[in-house]
Amino acid sequence: MSSAKTSPTLVLNEKIQSLWNEGKDVLHLGFGESRFPTHPLLKNALAKGASNRSYLPSTGTEKLKNIIAKYYSKKLSRTLSANQILVGVGSKSLLYSMIQSLEGNILLPKPSWVSYTSMAALCGKSVIQFNLERDHEYSLDLDTIHLAYHAAKKNGQNPKILILNSPNNPIGNSYSSNDLNMVTDWAKENNLVILSDEIYSLITHNENTHTSPSSTYPEKTIVFGGLSKHLSLGGWRVGIAIVPDNAFGQGLVNNFNLIAGSIWSCVPAPIQIVAETAFSANPEIESYIHTCTKIHQIRTHYVYDHLKALGVSCPKPTGAFYIYISFKNYDRVLAMMGIDSCEDLANHLLETYEIATLPGVAFGDDPDELCLRISTSYLDMETDEKAELILKSFNSGINPTVMMNDHHPKTNLFLNRMDEFLSSLN
Ligand SMILES: Cc1ncc(COP(=O)(O)O)c(C=O)c1O
Helix, strand or coil, X not given: CCCCCCCHHHHHHHHHHHHHHCCCCCEECCCCCCCCCCCHHHHHHHHHHCCCCCCCCCCCCHHHHHHHXXXXXXXXXXXXXXXXXXXXXXXXXXXXXXXXXXXXXXXXXXXXXXXXXXXXHHCCCCEEEEECEHHHCCECCHHHHHHHHHHHHHCCCCEEEEEEECCCCCCCCCCCHHHHHHHXXXXXXXXXXXXXXXXXXXXXXXXXXCCCHHHCCCCCEEEEEECCCCCCCHHHCEEXXXXXXXXXXXXXXXXXXXHHHHHCCCCCHHHHHHXXXXXCCCHHHHHHHHHHHXXXXXXXXXXXXXXXXXXXXXXXXXXXXXXXXXXHHHHHHHHHCCCCCHHHHHHHHHHHHCEECEEHHHHCCCHHHCEEEEECCCCCCCCHHXXXXXXXXXXXXXXXXXXXXXXCHHHHHHHHHHHHHHHHHC
């Protein structure tokens, strides 16, 4: 356990809360939480579900699994059945259980989401990192993966699991279908299991561009999703996994049953009732997901366009609400200011400009790449009232630029402070 780290996101949240308590006007761009209000139909479902107080099956009720199978059959253009579905306490519980029950070590993109490495450490597995292509918008490159795989095998490391995450946290873009298909074919040739974290798939900015490795390699790909991101329900803890429709998949179901049954029993009964509604493809809810995605896109692209105009280097966001910015071009001038790593940089922005970000090292990146992840999800959506206001203005058909100018004071304050910071470097 000593090599597993507490989530840097949660640590940063606590630090910022104490700065806010001291009266500091910190702009929180480190918080990767979608902030739209709970949809009224889901609130009703929770109230209706409140009288359900019995333990339920550890993999989810049959009814819920059937609903989820139908929902994702449509989203992924596959034919899924209930016996392929697992319902967990957030997708984290499912990712952890799958990593624990699978054989071998893990091939992991660099950078990638904070928790994969801690989960691997908790399960006693080693992680073999391979670089995403920094100079090509952090794309997947088969040669890079292939080299990392063979080097690991030569060292006796037994890589058997490949984690992919598209749309991606921290980069905020999706792998191209061409790159993804090549890597998937390669994984198949080498008999690897793919853990495909698709938690952001329903907030892909251009809905039709999501590709899942499960469509060409269904026999050994496990897909992860949930309600945390597209319905802003992180705290309600609903995650789903789709396992292969074969003996390997059923083995995973048995292992999950054992882990969940021994540790948390089941996702709370009222929340399973909520999930039935959330995955029912109700047109009102689907339209809400669409609206929230559009707003994430407008807000994220607005920040991206402004940062680019200021001379910041970052890949174009195409999903979720993250931007991965690099200050490598400024390394000399930053070094003269005593800033040699992304952590120094994040501290400088926090202390001097009251801007909170997460440094690239939190995602396994090299400190001297001077990268930071910013999340556009929190500013100007700090409360339900503010989020409602933005929803209302969007639904009134407002021009997106006007919406950004008139209803996003904190986002604009952030951009002004970044302008000040960049001016200090030039
Ligand atoms: C890439 C990625 N996967 C999984 C999760 C966890 O989501 P859940 O709330 O379903 O556990 C997150 C949450 O931040 C994430 O960014």
